[in-house]
Amino acid sequence: MNRFIDIFSFSEDFPLIFTQANFWIFFAAIYFIYAVVYSKKSLRSAYLFAISLLFYYKTSGLFIGILIFSTINDFFLGKAIYRSKSVIIQKLLVAISVIINLGTLCYFKYAYFFTDSYNYLFHTDHEVINYLAKWTNVWAGSDYFTVDKIILPVGISFYTFQTISYSVDIYRKQIAPLKSIIDFGFFVSFFPQLVAGPIVRAADFVPQIRKEISITKEDFGKATFMILKGLIKKMLFADYIAANFMDRVFDVPEMFSGFTNIMAMFGYSLQIYGDFSGYTDIAIGLALLMGYKLPVNFNSPYKAIHCGDFWKRWHISLSSWLKDYLYIPIGGNRKGSIFSYAFVLVFTFLGVFAATDYSIALIATSGVGFFLIATLFSSALAKHFNTNVNIMITMLIGGLWHGASWKFVIWGGLNGIGIVTYKYWRKISPYENSKAWYALLWRIALTFVFITFTRIYFRGNSMDHIARFYQQVTTNMDWGNALAVLWEYRIVFIVMVLGYITHWLPYKTKDWVEALFVKSNMVIKAAVVIVVAIICYQTYAADFQPFIYFQF
Template identity: 65%
Template sequence: MNRLEEIFSFSESYPLIFTQVNFWIFFAIIYFIFAIVYKKISLRNSYLFFISLFFYYKTSGLFVGILLFSTLVDFIIGKKIYKTEHQKKRYFLVTLSVCINLLVLCYFKYAYFFTDSFNLLFNTNHEVVNWLAKWGNSFSDQNYFTVDKIILPVGISFYTFQTISYSVDIYRRKLKPLDSILDFGFYVSFFPQLVAGPIVRAESFVPQISKPTILTKTDFDAGTYLILKGLIKKMLFADFIAMHFLDRVFDAPEMYSGFANFMAMIGYSLQIYGDFSGYTDIAIGLALLMGFQLPVNFNSPYKATNAGDFWKRWHMSLSTWLRDYLYIPLGGNRKGTVGSYIILGIMLLILLIAFKSNLLLIGLILMVSIGIFIAGYYKSSIKNHINTNINLMLTMLIGGLWHGASWKFVIWGGLNGLGIVVYKYWRKISPYEQKNQWYVRFWKIGITFLFITFTRIYFRGESMEHISKWYFQVWNHFDLKTALEIITHYQAVFWVMLIGYISHWLPKTTKNFIENLYAKSPVLIKIMLGAMIGMICYQAFSSDFQPFIYFQF
């Protein structure tokens, strides 16, 4: 009875996540009821909507109210966009939807970032005040809400992008609005992917809502296989190496050699892949068990041969969302727009103010900017290159900011954007671009992997000071003499890392063979395999709570 109370009551310290036994008890109960109601489409959708709300409550408590607010606003606006034929009114409504969603996201996610940036630029000392909490406290003599702190609701970046895609797809006449707010709420809050993706586009998921559930053996086999694979990625390839090596090094990089710091970054690339890819594998698997298709979010990203290829393989639902709802509206690879130049102007202004004491750097920025735009004015081919690269860089900078409310994420996004731009021109003169020999491909993959890994320190580092300590240790105290000692001391971690990377770099044909072998195996073998994987994962499991990394976004 205590276990059931624990499952169905809210605990801020222990939210309901895929790696906990409590979640699988929860899923078994709701799946049993789902098996009873799934034939009635409206009842199925309503049931999954309320279950999803409960799941989000278990993850974020009263922040479920923000999810309900977004659901109600975009349901109403979506209806009005569809019914309106007047183009200007349609444009106003879709703009209203986007602005409301982004304002909610900015309030909860970027209040500290904007305030700190403003204070830094203008030497002020403003503090963040939770006006929403202050307004809530005004209804009672008791101060139920903390007014001096804004807490980030889990998954707000994911469901905000989903509700925006719904309004925009209706505006573009790709989609008809749903008739029932319960059906729309189900789309927004579907619990497997609610808190950490993948980002589900309205045009791909909404049509599934009105279709009957058809669960085939193929779907069941694929779903259970993805769940088991996701648990291995998360609990072994991510949590185990983090707890036993990575966290220790990143907590005090100056206490370890440059070699240990370097290997920690190599390990972090595996950790963040195993963590995020593991979550989405489980999410897609759970959805398949209920008859729904979620988009693939990863395609062996460390097989990428350049930075652009990497972003076509990593977090694909975000990359394609940014392409279709930001990069192309900004002008894509065809032209610049007013929006492009406004955003670029704001960023240049921030740079100029931030480095106002460095006159040489300010002069250099201004000279380069003026020179580029003069060249573009007189030659259209140069102008096209400039516009394309501006749009690409802005998309990557904003994509970096989506990941976290800090300048280090903006720098991380900018470095990845720069990597894509540099490769665009390098491939035109590279003598290796058209060669397909294994050693050429090995070289390309290796360089790309190291670039992605080294730029990720801005993603992992807690502050710019912390990041600089890591770089200092790697460049100045690499100390190969202690390498063998470190490898020996942490040999279990390095074996897991080696197995993780080998499994990632296996040929696709080998991976398909393993999945097909699992699908063709008898039910008893599947049960035994599931039990064995469960035992291995939970043997490596720590009692310390290990949330998914992308929960913070």
């Protein structure tokens, strides 16, 4: 009984994580009540909104206040945008929504990044102070909040983008604003995807809020299959290989050979895919059990034949969001914009200034400025520059969205370079239009290796940590002991091979397996659930392995 109480109250010892029994006890309890109220639309929204707030409170404590603030702010701004007859006023209100949302996100996520970058550039020693916590303590007459540290609220990057899409979609006349703040709160906080996506757009989800809910036998089967698939990806593949191999290597890369470090990178590609796609599979399954459809977030990304194709398959909800709400508004593949030109000038100045000094940075920025002026007089030059610079800006910002560090910016930049490079390479590639199996295999392998090695900037704890990885790879491959490494970690590598084999299976095979499960009777479904549960918890790591994207 005490544990049941702990599950429904805030406790750091009992987090609601999809891979822990506490969550499934929680879900069983709330789903039982949902089965009674789901046919009553208003009550259903109110119930799911309340449960979602409880879920977030269990995950983040009093940071629930930020979620509620964002909900109230964008609900009323959305109504004001819709009512206004002036385009200028509408744009102003959208700008206010974006500024408030991004300002909140930047305060909690990027305060240290911007402060450290400023200190490095201008040789100052400013410290980050949590003024929001300080003011709250003064207002509340207590010292509850720590003022010398800003803690990142879980999921803020995800629900911030959702609320921005709501305001923008209303401005674009793609949706009408919701009449009830309860319905809107439900959209913002829907608990299956709240803390790690997929990012749900208002235009896709809002129409579902007031629809009639009908959960068919097929829906139930598909939902259960998605949940089981997600648990296998996360617990069997991602967590097992991380706990038993990769974490050891990445903690001290200099203690392992270059070969072992490389194998750890290939393992990390499987881990991050299993971890993140596993979470979204479970989220999609849970939502479907309640009658709601979330967007597909992954489509066999390691089958990609070039870097651009990869980003159409990986974290699709983010990639498409950045395309529609950033890349196209700043010009897309058609033209540049004041934003893109200003971004290039500022980025050039700061980058060169950080590496050299003020005078050289000024000269370099002036050179870039003259080049930008030249694009105004040459349509061919402008075409090449505009489309490519907009891609690079989108990928750099996408990298920064993932983490408040320059290593994430570098990671995003490398992916941008990969996309731009392919655009030109495909024009001279001898195998671009080849239908031969070996040409396809080569393109997939090249893309996979490139994506894998850019991720050292994603996984590395610091630039020094990344440098130690490269040092081992370039100076200490130790091929003579490669077989010994493979044998020592043979179980891990077997799991890795199985993970990649299942990933690269043909779509027809995967669809056949899913259809077989969906059409099976309840006894077989129950047996499969029990077997999967036993396998997952047999491989369950003693050390808790949180979902990687919780930190974003």
